[in-house]
Amino acid sequence: MTIAAQGLTWGIPLLRLLAALLLLLAFAMLAQRRLLTLIHLLAWQGVVLAAGTALVALLTGQAELWFSATLTLALKAILIPMVLHRLLRRLQVRGDVEAVLNIPVTLLAGIALVIFAFSLAAPISALTGTVTRGMVGIALAAVLLAFLMMITRHKAISQVVGFLAIDNGLFFAATSATLGMPMVVELGVALDALIGFVILGIFFFQMRETFDSMDLRHLERIREE
Amino acid sequence: MISCLPLDLAIGALLLWLGLGLSGFLLGGWPTLARRLIFPLSSVVALLLTIAGFTALTATPDNLLLRGPLPALPWSFQTDPLSGYFLILLGSLAFAVSLFSTGYFQSLPGLRLRRLLLQYHGFLLGMGLVLLANNVFTFLVAWEIMALTSYFLVVTEHEEADNRRAGFLYLLIAHLGALAILLGFVVLAGAAMAQGGPFSALLHASLSPFWASTAFLLTFFGFGAKAGLLPLHLWLPEAHPAAPAPVSALMSGAMLQMAFYGLLRVDFLCLDALAPWWGPLVLVAGLATALFGVLFAAIQTDMKRLLAYSSIENMGLILVAFGLALIFRTHGLNALAALALAAALYHALNHAFFKGLLFLGSGSVLHGTGSVAMDRLGGLIRQMPQTAFFMLLGTLAIAGLPPLNGFVSEWLLLQAFLLSPALPQSTLSAVLPLAASGVVLAVALAAYAMVKFYGITFLGQPRGARHAHEAGRWERAAMLLLSIACVFLGLFPDLLLRLLYPVLEEMLGQGLTAQPGWWWLTPISAQRASYSPVLFFLGMAATLGLSFFMIWRFFGRPLRQVAIWACGFPVRTPAMQDSPLGFAQPLLRIFAPLYPTERVEDADSRWRLRVGDPVYRGLYQPLNRIAFWLSAQVLRLQRGRITLYLLYSFLTLLILLAIWR
Numbered sequence: 001m002t003i004a005a006q007g008l009t010w011g012i013p014l015l016r017l018l019a020a021l022l023l024l025l026a027f028a029m030l031a032q033r034r035l036l037t038l039i040h041l042l043a044w045q046g047v048v049l050a051a052g053t054a055l056v057a058l059l060t061g062q063a064e065l066w067f068s069a070t071l072t073l074a075l076k077a078i079l080i081p082m083v084l085h086r087l088l089r090r091l092q093v094r095g096d097v098e099a100v101l102n103i104p105v106t107l108l109a110g111i112a113l114v115i116f117a118f119s120l121a122a123p124i125s126a127l128t129g130t131v132t133r134g135m136v137g138i139a140l141a142a143v144l145l146a147f148l149m150m151i152t153r154h155k156a157i158s159q160v161v162g163f164l165a166i167d168n169g170l171f172f173a174a175t176s177a178t179l180g181m182p183m184v185v186e187l188g189v190a191l192d193a194l195i196g197f198v199i200l201g202i203f204f205f206q207m208r209e210t211f212d213s214m215d216l217r218h219l220e221r222i223r224e225e
Numbered sequence: 226m227i228s229c230l231p232l233d234l235a236i237g238a239l240l241l242w243l244g245l246g247l248s249g250f251l252l253g254g255w256p257t258l259a260r261r262l263i264f265p266l267s268s269v270v271a272l273l274l275t276i277a278g279f280t281a282l283t284a285t286p287d288n289l290l291l292r293g294p295l296p297a298l299p300w301s302f303q304t305d306p307l308s309g310y311f312l313i314l315l316g317s318l319a320f321a322v323s324l325f326s327t328g329y330f331q332s333l334p335g336l337r338l339r340r341l342l343l344q345y346h347g348f349l350l351g352m353g354l355v356l357l358a359n360n361v362f363t364f365l366v367a368w369e370i371m372a373l374t375s376y377f378l379v380v381t382e383h384e385e386a387d388n389r390r391a392g393f394l395y396l397l398i399a400h401l402g403a404l405a406i407l408l409g410f411v412v413l414a415g416a417a418m419a420q421g422g423p424f425s426a427l428l429h430a431s432l433s434p435f436w437a438s439t440a441f442l443l444t445f446f447g448f449g450a451k452a453g454l455l456p457l458h459l460w461l462p463e464a465h466p467a468a469p470a471p472v473s474a475l476m477s478g479a480m481l482q483m484a485f486y487g488l489l490r491v492d493f494l495c496l497d498a499l500a501p502w503w504g505p506l507v508l509v510a511g512l513a514t515a516l517f518g519v520l521f522a523a524i525q526t527d528m529k530r531l532l533a534y535s536s537i538e539n540m541g542l543i544l545v546a547f548g549l550a551l552i553f554r555t556h557g558l559n560a561l562a563a564l565a566l567a568a569a570l571y572h573a574l575n576h577a578f579f580k581g582l583l584f585l586g587s588g589s590v591l592h593g594t595g596s597v598a599m600d601r602l603g604g605l606i607r608q609m610p611q612t613a614f615f616m617l618l619g620t621l622a623i624a625g626l627p628p629l630n631g632f633v634s635e636w637l638l639l640q641a642f643l644l645s646p647a648l649p650q651s652t653l654s655a656v657l658p659l660a661a662s663g664v665v666l667a668v669a670l671a672a673y674a675m676v677k678f679y680g681i682t683f684l685g686q687p688r689g690a691r692h693a694h695e696a697g698r699w700e701r702a703a704m705l706l707l708s709i710a711c712v713f714l715g716l717f718p719d720l721l722l723r724l725l726y727p728v729l730e731e732m733l734g735q736g737l738t739a740q741p742g743w744w745w746l747t748p749i750s751a752q753r754a755s756y757s758p759v760l761f762f763l764g765m766a767a768t769l770g771l772s773f774f775m776i777w778r779f780f781g782r783p784l785r786q787v788a789i790w791a792c793g794f795p796v797r798t799p800a801m802q803d804s805p806l807g808f809a810q811p812l813l814r815i816f817a818p819l820y821p822t823e824r825v826e827d828a829d830s831r832w833r834l835r836v837g838d839p840v841y842r843g844l845y846q847p848l849n850r851i852a853f854w855l856s857a858q859v860l861r862l863q864r865g866r867i868t869l870y871l872l873y874s875f876l877t878l879l880i881l882l883a884i885w886r
């Protein structure tokens with residue numbers, strides 16, 4: 001894709017800003033103890049993602065990216081956080097998230113991950129040219145941070161949030177680094193995330209019925225000796 | 226079409242067997258009809274297969290290609306003298322066994338009978354297909370059919386936990402073996418780029434010595450597992466007693482020989498670039514197996530277990546002969562290799578007949594008395610005179626006494642050993658006589674075990690089971706046929722060697738040299754050694770008759786009647802006779818380190834001696850412990866915590882990313 005001449009002046013820095021915001025939000029999620037705020041952060045990540053897609057659409061002039069941006073906004077910034085919100089109320093989960101590691105250690109590990117991600121992405125960025133340099137690294141870092149969040153939490157809902165955040169990171173990598181994927185791939189990824197979300201939702205209700213709690217540690221009991 | 230007659234006939238016979246199995250399954254609602262109809266027909270089909278085998282010996286090799294399930298993998302069949310010889314073995318044994326089954330399975334309930342009919346014929350079909358298979362794919366499919374159907378036959382009486390355990394053990398080792406065979410074929414066929422091609426294409430595989438040896442070791446392991454080679458023999462003494470007698474007869478007589486056939490087909494015909502250490506390896510493994518088998522046969526107290534261990538011994542002898550043939554061929558002495566191979570093939574056929582006979586006879590004993598535990602039997606010669614006579618012939622044959630067939634093959638094997646000084650390598654020719662003495666020891670101990678087998682069961686006084694009845698007509702007919710075969714092969718060995726001529730010619734390019742006449746057996750030259758069973762038999766009969774007459778004439782009167790085997794002392798109770806384990810006491814003392822014995826107190830607070838298997842304790846139990854320990858270590862990974870599992874995948878991801886960056 002080619003970028004219109006006027007876009008170079010302000011478009012690319014704005015895209016970089018959005019990428020930075022995405023990474024910042026990922027860190028915020030890693031540091032956040034409260035489930036409700038976690039969901040809000042996820043919604044904000046969705047908004048940033050939609051804005052990024054819209055920006056790329058504006059810069060490259062691809063009509064279908066507008067469609068993609070709208071879909072992202074509707075799905076990731078509004079619908080899924082709303083459903084999660086309702087889920088939280090229906091399941092009456094207590095607000096606090098209990099972390100396996102304490103927050104500062106987790107954040108330090110997160111910084112290490114970001115450095116690792118950037119060093120990994122360096123050869124790829126060198127290939128992609130000046131425009132999207134750093135984007136791949138940021139997106140990869142967002143994915144790894146979300147993964148780290150899944151590992152360090154006990155509550156089942158934060159696992160879902162982590163899963164969706166991983167999806168966000170991948171999506172951002174795709175749109176920003178390549179300036180827009182084919183629509184089919186995008187729809188496929190979105191569908192995957194949606195189905196995973198539905199399955200996990202069913203799983204929550206099952207789990208609540210069995211253990212009367214959302215704490216994953218209860219699952220230890222059902223392993224085979 | 227005349228030229229491809231044997232193959233058509235053989236495939237037709239196998240299809241008929243399949244049809245009989247299926248119709249037997251359908252006819253299961255009328256058990257008597259199914260049994261009386263299917264089994265005799267199955268015998269007729271077996272006869273057809275035998276005829277096919279005979280024609281295949283002289284006809285030109287022939288093959289048939291059918292479209293398989295995948296485009297590159299056709300079904301491929303062939304007949305040549307080698308498979309023809311084994312078809313004769315399978316067909317003639319199946320002929321007698323099916324006749325026997327007609328009477329033997331009369332008390333089997335209908336549902337079980339229909340399953341048995343299906344599995345029995347599937348088993349026969351599988352063995353036949355193994356012999357006809359001409360490519361790797363067909364061979365492996367046939368091999369698995371054989372293994373699976375025989376597993377189901379072993380667990381026919383699956384209510385007893387022991388039988389299920391035996392079946393599982395058998396299935397496990399069969400699969401290990403099949404896996405090794407598969408890998409061996411992968412090595413061979415990969416080199417020849419011929420997965421679907423005929424076996425002859427494997428011959429032209431240009432293998433490096435390392436890969437050739439790998440293929441050899443893998444296939445030797447795999448076929449050895451089926452043949453009951455030493456560390457893998459474990460399933461044999463469990464599975465044979467668990468199966469019904471006709472099935473044991475087939476498994477021991479025919480299925481074990483399928484392993485030998487596989488060795489001949491793959492390791493002898495397909496791997497022609499021999500490494501010099503293969504032959505000695507096979508020979509040593511065979512010798513160890515033979516000695517082990519016979520030492521444990523002698524101490525068994527269950528008829529069928531004893532026979533099973535004796536099968537291990539006989540397979541060991543066959544492998545010794547095979548190893549000797551490999552050694553001779555490596556050094557280019559093809560005439561001697563032909564002699565050793567003839568001994569192996571001859572013994573394979575002999576074993577099929579006398580072991581089949583003995584297993585069938587023990588089945589009759591089981592039906593007649595309700596038990597095959599030797600410490601409950603005794604004196605059956607009076608209640609089952611005909612069975613006892615046939616069993617006597619069988620035991621004499623397996624003990625290797627002239628003029629019966631067991632002697633001939635063992636004599637041929639020893640002749641081959643005696644010619645080993647012709648080998649150019651001095652170490653081998655110095656060591657081989659030692660191996661020969663080992664063979665002689667095994668043969669002598671086999672005679673000891675068989676004296677025990679016959680003496681305890683048929684002579685003396687009944688030990689527990691009192692009411693025995695003679696076997697039925699079908700059973701006796703089958704045993705009669707096998708006895709005749711044993712006597713015939715013993716008296717006219719030259720005829721069989723003539724049959725073997727094309728087989729040896731195919732395998733070595735040279736048969737045994739022509740014989741002067743049918744009554745003399747002269748393997749190499751008349752100056753060295755020759756043997757005439759008929760003359761021997763006549764001389765022996767004359768001497769025996771004469772001395773019997775003399776004793777009877779001069780010392781026969783007055784007669785004093787005492788109980789038999791009492792040495793003239795009045796036996797007060799049957800318990801005063803030698804017990805099965807007591808008979809083996811000398812061996813238990815001499816080879817004490819080999820027998821892990823333990824004394825256990827039974828319900829009547831009597832001490833009983835239980836003898837375990839040293840291989841099981843020395844090899845399998847440690848392996849078992851290691852496997853359990855490893856599993857316990859792996860179990861530590863499984864904590865049931867999702868976060869931990871996520872951590873595993875996260876770390877994996879990071880490490881992979883770090884490596885493939």
